[in-house]
Amino acid sequence: GIFEKDHALSRRFQKIDVTEPSVAETIEILKGLKSKFEEHHSVKYSASALSTAAELSAKYINDRHLPDKAIDVID
Structure with a gap:
């Protein structure tokens, strides 16, 4: 990658x-993002x-990590 080629940068x-x-x-984290997703999708999310x-x-989602996979679920 780039870092291996440019030691000064690395x-x-x-x-x-x-x-x-x-x-x-x-x-x-989802609570912190809640209002943005509610506004974007014109919905309300309960706790x-x-x-x-x-x-x-x-x-159930094993090929990704939290919080990314949970964010995708509410999105």
């Missing part, structure tokens, strides 16, 4: 590992809808 960055948020943390989106996406 020195300006460092790797940061970001762990996948828990279902509870994902619910909080249980956000919880269910996080819980079921964690259980």
Whole structure:
């Protein structure tokens, strides 16, 4: 990639590992995004809808990570 070819550029960055948020943390993230998605889709999301989106996406969508897969469910 680019970093392997440009050592000066690679020195300006460092790797940061970001762990996948828990279902509870994902619910909080969804709460923060709720109004934007409600406005965009002209719908209202209940608290249980956000919880269910996080819980079921964690259980059944295995090829992606939270919160991305839960966001796709409400989108």
